Amino acid sequence: MAPRLGRFWLSTLVMASLLSGFLLASPQAVTATSIGRVTLPQMERKASVVFVGTARRVEQSGWITIVFRGNRFLRGGPSRLVTITSLQLPGIELGIRAGERYLIFAEPRRLGHRRVRRLCPMGYPQGVYALREGGMARNSWNGAVNLERLRDRIVK
Numbered sequence: 001m002a003p004r005l006g007r008f009w010l011s012t013l014v015m016a017s018l019l020s021g022f023l024l025a026s027p028q029a030v031t032a033t034s035i036g037r038v039t040l041p042q043m044e045r046k047a048s049v050v051f052v053g054t055a056r057r058v059e060q061s062g063w064i065t066i067v068f069r070g071n072r073f074l075r076g077g078p079s080r081l082v083t084i085t086s087l088q089l090p091g092i093e094l095g096i097r098a099g100e101r102y103l104i105f106a107e108p109r110r111l112g113h114r115r116v117r118r119l120c121p122m123g124y125p126q127g128v129y130a131l132r133e134g135g136m137a138r139n140s141w142n143g144a145v146n147l148e149r150l151r152d153r154i155v156k
Contacts, residue, residue, distance in 0.1 A: 035092065038123030040142045043105040044153055047122055049076030052131065052147065054101050056081070063111070064088055066096050068104070074154045076106075085111065085118040094125050103129040103137035103147065 043050075053068030064086040070079050084106055086094055096102060105127035109120045121127035129137035129145060138144045 035089070035124055035126075038126045038141075040145060043122050043127055043142075044150070047075060047105040047107055047127070049082070049106040049119060050074040050104070050150075050154055051077055051082060051106075052101065052103050052137075053082060055096050055098050058096055058098050060088065062088070064094060066094075068102070071101070074151055082106075083119065084121055086120055086124055087111065089124060092124055094121065094128050095130070096128060101131040103131060103145070103150075 051068070051070050051074065052072040053070045055066055056069055057065075057067040059065045066084045066086075068082045068084065070077055070082045073079075082104075084104060105122045106119045107122050108117050110116065111118050111120070123141070125139065126141040129139045129142075131137050132144075135147045136144050137147060137150075
């Protein structure tokens, strides 16, 4: 009986060592977050709210809450202030800074253990585009979009 028990502990120790070695060699396995891909055409079709706004306040306390002054609504609105909420996801940043202007594709989602309905960027950072000169907006997920062409596609 004793030799069997010894083999059990030895195999358990080997498995634990292999698992910890994998986790140490692969930090993304512990910290990475996977989100579904959302393309620009999908956001154009499905977003409940599409607007260009200036980020006024960015708060991070369990949630990321951004208050925008809505400058131009392509869908939804109009509203003077728009609040967008997002989960804090490991390894994924929205990249929104107060005072900067953004194009936002948003949809209502139920978040948290109470399932409170909040307006969230579609695909998290995929629905957030930084405004550039010349009527262009850009993000690293979906590239550049011309605001006038977008307006023509969305507003019909």
